[in-house]
Amino acid sequence: MDLEKIKQRLLEKQAEIMLRVARTHDHIHHREEPVSADFSEQVTELEHEEIIHALDEEGRVELKRISQALQRIESGDYGICLLCGEEIGEGRLQALPEASQCINCANASGA
Numbered sequence: 754m755d756l757e758k759i760k761q762r763l764l765e766k767q768a769e770i771m772l773r774v775a776r777t778h779d780h781i782h783h784r785e786e787p788v789s790a791d792f793s794e795q796v797t798e799l800e801h802e803e804i805i806h807a808l809d810e811e812g813r814v815e816l817k818r819i820s821q822a823l824q825r826i827e828s829g830d831y832g833i834c835l836l837c838g839e840e841i842g843e844g845r846l847q848a849l850p851e852a853s854q855c856i857n858c859a860n861a862s863g864a
């Protein structure tokens with residue numbers, strides 16, 4: 754397993770999400786125009802806000818996972834399941850480099 758390559762992918766993913774979260778924040782904070790008087794439009798705008806908030810939270814959770822994965826690369830624990838201590842399959846790590854659980858534990862915990 755090429756840790757340097759995985760680290761690179763994690764860093765790229767991290768930058769991508771940070772950009773997305775930053776844009777989301779921008780969107781929220783710079784939105785100061787008055788809310789539309791039309792009720793159905795207001796509802797749509799509200800749903801839109803909720804989606805943005807959800808994305809933001811999701812982005813933050815993912816960023817945390819990625820930085821933890823990067824830390825595990827540094828400490829030499831990368832690729833070891835946090836729950837059972839078995840090796841996480843290489844195929845799984847290729848698909849999900851920030852994975853902290855093996856496929857069995859992930860399935861068992863529903864994550």
Ligand SMILES: [Zn+2]
Binds near residue numbers: 834835836839
């Ligand atoms: Zn496991």
